[in-house]
Amino acid sequence: MSALTFTLKHKPNQRVDMSPLVCNQLIDMDLEAIASITLQSGKCKLRVDEIFTIEGSDTQNIVIKNSIDTLDFIGKDLIGGSISVIGDAGAYLAFGLNAGEIKVTGDVGLYAACEMKKGYLEVSGNAGDFLGAALPGNKMGMKGGTILIKGNVGARAGDHMRRGNILIEGNAGEYCGSRMTAGTIAVMGDTGRHLGYAMRRGTLLLWNNPILSASFNDCGAHTLAFLPILFASFKSLNSRFSDSSISFNRVQRYSGDMSEIGRGEVLVKL
Amino acid sequence: MIINGVSIDATFAEAFPMKATRAIITAQNEKWALISAQAMTGFATSVIACGCEGSIERVLAPSETPDGRPGVSVMIFAMGGKGLAKQLETRAGQCVLTSPTAALFAGIDGGIRIPLGKNLRYFGDGFQVSKQISGKRYWRIPVMDGEFLAEATTGQVDAIGGGNFLVLAESQPQALAACEAAIEEMRKIPNVIMPFPGGVVRSGSKVGSKYKTLGASTNDAFCPTLKGMTKTELSPEIESVMEIVIDGLSKEDIEKAMRVGIQAVCDLGAQNGIKRISAGNYGGKLGPFHFHLQEIMA
Numbered sequence: 053m054s055a056l057t058f059t060l061k062h063k064p065n066q067r068v069d070m071s072p073l074v075c076n077q078l079i080d081m082d083l084e085a086i087a088s089i090t091l092q093s094g095k096c097k098l099r100v101d102e103i104f105t106i107e108g109s110d111t112q113n114i115v116i117k118n119s120i121d122t123l124d125f126i127g128k129d130l131i132g133g134s135i136s137v138i139g140d141a142g143a144y145l146a147f148g149l150n151a152g153e154i155k156v157t158g159d160v161g162l163y164a165a166c167e168m169k170k171g172y173l174e175v176s177g178n179a180g181d182f183l184g185a186a187l188p189g190n191k192m193g194m195k196g197g198t199i200l201i202k203g204n205v206g207a208r209a210g211d212h213m214r215r216g217n218i219l220i221e222g223n224a225g226e227y228c229g230s231r232m233t234a235g236t237i238a239v240m241g242d243t244g245r246h247l248g249y250a251m252r253r254g255t256l257l258l259w260n261n262p263i264l265s266a267s268f269n270d271c272g273a274h275t276l277a278f279l280p281i282l283f284a285s286f287k288s289l290n291s292r293f294s295d296s297s298i299s300f301n302r303v304q305r306y307s308g309d310m311s312e313i314g315r316g317e318v319l320v321k322l
Numbered sequence: 323m324i325i326n327g328v329s330i331d332a333t334f335a336e337a338f339p340m341k342a343t344r345a346i347i348t349a350q351n352e353k354w355a356l357i358s359a360q361a362m363t364g365f366a367t368s369v370i371a372c373g374c375e376g377s378i379e380r381v382l383a384p385s386e387t388p389d390g391r392p393g394v395s396v397m398i399f400a401m402g403g404k405g406l407a408k409q410l411e412t413r414a415g416q417c418v419l420t421s422p423t424a425a426l427f428a429g430i431d432g433g434i435r436i437p438l439g440k441n442l443r444y445f446g447d448g449f450q451v452s453k454q455i456s457g458k459r460y461w462r463i464p465v466m467d468g469e470f471l472a473e474a475t476t477g478q479v480d481a482i483g484g485g486n487f488l489v490l491a492e493s494q495p496q497a498l499a500a501c502e503a504a505i506e507e508m509r510k511i512p513n514v515i516m517p518f519p520g521g522v523v524r525s526g527s528k529v530g531s532k533y534k535t536l537g538a539s540t541n542d543a544f545c546p547t548l549k550g551m552t553k554t555e556l557s558p559e560i561e562s563v564m565e566i567v568i569d570g571l572s573k574e575d576i577e578k579a580m581r582v583g584i585q586a587v588c589d590l591g592a593q594n595g596i597k598r599i600s601a602g603n604y605g606g607k608l609g610p611f612h613f614h615l616q617e618i619m620a
Contacts, residue, residue, distance in 0.1 A: 196454075215454060234452070253451070277425050277471040278453050278462055280390050285456040317451070 055136075056086070056111050058104040060118035066094030067142060068103065070116075071125040075133030075152065078111035086111075121161055127154040130171065143180070146173045149197065159203070163187070168216070170197045174290070181206035181225065184218050194218070194235065200291050207244065210237045213254065219286065219293050229256045232316060236282070240292065251309050251316035257282075258320045259298075268308035273322055275302050323616045325585075327592025328599060330615050335486045335580070335601035338609030340369075340399045341406045342481030342571060343436060344379065344429025347418055348393035352381060358421035359394035362413045366398065367518045368567075370527075370538055374400040374409040375483060375569050377515035388427045389471070395429055397515045399483050399569045406478060407436040414472070415442050422467050428458070430477030439463070439472025482611050485568035485576035488526065488544060488600040489587055494562040496595030498522070501564045503590060504583035514570040514579040526565040529604050541602065560597060573611060581618050 058073065069092040078086060087101035100106065108115070112133035116126065119139035126142070127135045131150040140158035149168040159177035165184045179201045184194035185208055193212035204222035211227070213235045223241035230246065232254035243262045256262075283299035292298060303319040323330040347362065349355035359378050366376035376398040387393035398413070400406035418426045419442055426438060443450040443461040451462040452474075459474040489504070491497035505521035508514065516522075531539035542548050543555040544563045556563070566583055570576035590596050601615055 236453070255451075255453070274468060276462075276469060277389050277391075278455070278460055278469075281388055281460070281471075282453070282455055284388075284390075315449075315451070 053110040054108040055113040055115045056106070056108045057115040057117060058100070058106055060116070060120065060123075060139075061103055061105060063120060064093050064098065064103055064122065066096070067122045067124050068093045068098070069125050070123050070142075071128035071147075073100070073114065073116075074127055074130045075112045075114060075135070076129075076131045078114075081111065083109070119156075119158070121159065124161070127152075130154065140177070145175075146171075149173065162206075165194060165197075165199050167192065168194045168197050168199070170195075172198050172200075174200045174202075176202045178203035178222070179205045179209075181208050182211055183209040184213055184216070185209070185211035192233075198289075200289055200293070202291065204241065210235065210254075213237070219289070219291065221292050229254065229316075232256075238293065240298070248309055248316055248318055250312050252312050253315040254317075256316070256318045257303075258318065261320055262318065264306060264318065265309070267310040267314075268306040268318060269310060269314075271305040271307050271317075273302065273304050276305075276319070277301070279303070279319075323619060325588040325619065326590075328588045328596050330584070330588075330619055331598060331600040332616055333601050334603050334615065335484070335613040336603035336606065336608045337482045337484035337486075337576065337611035337613065339611075340375075340401060340481045340483035340569065341403045341478055342397060342399045342569070343406060343410055343433075343476050343478050344395060344397045345410070345414070345418075345438060345476055346382065346387060346393050346395050346427040346429045347421075348382075348387045348389050348391040348425045348427070349421070350391065350423035352392040352394075354421065354423055355392050355394045356381070358418050358424040359396050361417035361421065363396050363398070363517075364417075366409075366413075367523070369399075369401055369483070373405060374398050375515070375517035376409075376413075377517045377521075379512070379515055380509065388473075389425055391425070397429070397513075397569070399481055399515070399517070403434065403436070403478055410476070411437055411441060414438060415445070419445065419463070419465070419470055419472075425471040427473045428476035430479060433477030433479040435475040436478045438474060438476045440474040442470075442472055443474075479571060481569065481571050482573060482576055483569040484609060485570060485580060485611075485613055486526075486565055486602050487580055487584055487615065488563055488565050488598075488602065489596065490544075490556065490560045490563050490598040490600060492559055492561055492595035492597060496590075497562040497564045499594070500587045500590050500596050501566060503586040504566055507582040507586040508566070508568070508579045511575065511579045511582060513572065513575040514568050516566055516568055516579075518565075518567055521566060523565045523567055526563070526602055529608065544600075555600070557597070565602065573613075576611075577613060577618050580613060580615075584615070584619055 090097040124142040137156040143161040162180040186193040207225035226244035230249040232251040238257040279301040286293040306318040363376040379395040382393040446463040526541040527538040
């Protein structure tokens with residue numbers, strides 16, 4: 053059985069809500085039924101076959117080819133199976149991801165993996181602002197699973213994050229880990245200003261020295277026993293994080309944000 | 323049945339159901355992992371008075387432990403799940419949390435989950451940190467030497483306690499040498515522990531006593547100094563009897579351990595003063611698991 057493949061025919065005039073095209077909603081549907089699904093695009097509703105050519109039959113293994121940054125909500129509330137995006141993805145990629153795997157070869161827009169619960173998201177390019185964050189007004193961001201970004205991420209990555217891992221091979225923008233309640237964000241590159249702003253708990257694991265605000269206190273240099281276990285859990289990833297030569301257990305520990313409850317930590321490689 | 327001049331009695335060891343768990347202790351080096359493990363499994367020879375039976379299962383190479391440090395696997399057995407959980411927690415708190423550089427991990431992934439570091443975390447007084455890694459929860463508890471890392475829970479499984487055999491020899495040194503040889507071989511078998519000091523018990527017991535308050539008392543039928551005073555099981559040349567008690571996760575594990583242990587004793591043979599192998603049973607009244615010596619050695 054070959055993967056169910058949607059190939060974009062042309063660039064739509066408006067942004068497209070791709071949320072109906074997830075594995076769990078396509079179970080037992082034939083190509084004709086899938087083609088007749090309507091997708092919201094601006095004020096219009098478009099049939100799937102108006103903008104995509106459809107091939108394959110494995111609804112639990114979806115491929116979106118020629119994808120562009122106006123295709124929003126790809127993999128929304130996915131509860132199993134896999135989605136591969138060849139190209140870029142728009143906003144709200146993997147929104148509320150519950151289980152399963154989403155991989156993107158290009159860049160992704162705002163709010164990727166926002167309020168994600170479980171599963172795995174891998175982005176080979178860059179990610180926009182509010183990666184793994186909560187929707188505006190909501191108090192709980194990412195609650196579990198793993199996000200791997202091979203490029204850079206925008207501002208507010210992990211805002212209100214509650215559990216899970218965000219792994220960033222590149223740089224992170226301003227306010228990385230802001231208002232975090234728990235979880236781990238690892239950044240191999242540089243981090244922007246206001247790192248861990250108002251974070252309550254959680255871990256920011258850094259390879260490079262950050263610019264920390266005065267509300268983070270230096271707790272000294274330490275060898276932490278949980279770090280080898282954490283790095284070992286990355287072994288199966290297709291990432292620089294799986295390379296044992298990059299792992300470490302000796303860190304400078306800063307606690308904060310002291311303007312909040314201050315139980316969060318920034319661990320910087322020594 | 324006679325093996326190398328050693329007579330194997332046509333009898334059986336009688337064992338009973340228990341609950342068991344396993345924990346892995348790691349430390350900066352093997353020395354400190356062993357110190358911590360020995361403390362945790364100290365005073366855990368018999369459920370009669372210790373609340374549990376526990377011992378070191380084996381030493382683990384760094385490649386076998388979750389944090390890549392030298393480690394030791396310990397197993398604890400108790401008559402019920404509640405008692406087991408209580409013993410595990412108390413011992414982990416007093417013997418591993420306190421031990422320099424030690425960390426504590428689950429040794430059984432399945433089974434019913436019982437607390438390992440889950441409640442010890444409160445020692446952190448609010449400074450403890452939880453980390454969920456690959457579906458397992460760990461607690462990082464700040465302590466004076468750095469951080470105590472403990473997995474939140476470990477598994478509790480059904481198990482068997484009280485497998486045993488008796489070594490009957492012409493002298494005390496010969497009985498002890500035979501038991502030492504047996505223990506050396508039995509420690510290579512996974513999923514079993516021999517909870518008594520050095521794996522050997524010299525005070526095997528029978529059920530009941532002339533004193534009403536005692537549930538167990540000396541096994542007078544196997545006491546060599548009572549040969550002329552009681553209904554003895556010993557022939558005149560037997561001067562010393564020692565017992566090896568085995569707790570294991572399954573009947574097969576205990577049988578395997580008994581087989582290699584008895585074989586090691588028999589390898590020393592009659593020329594080293596070993597005369598008989600017997601076993602402790604209570605006529606089938608104590609437990610449902612019967613380990614027939616001759617079947618095991620067949």
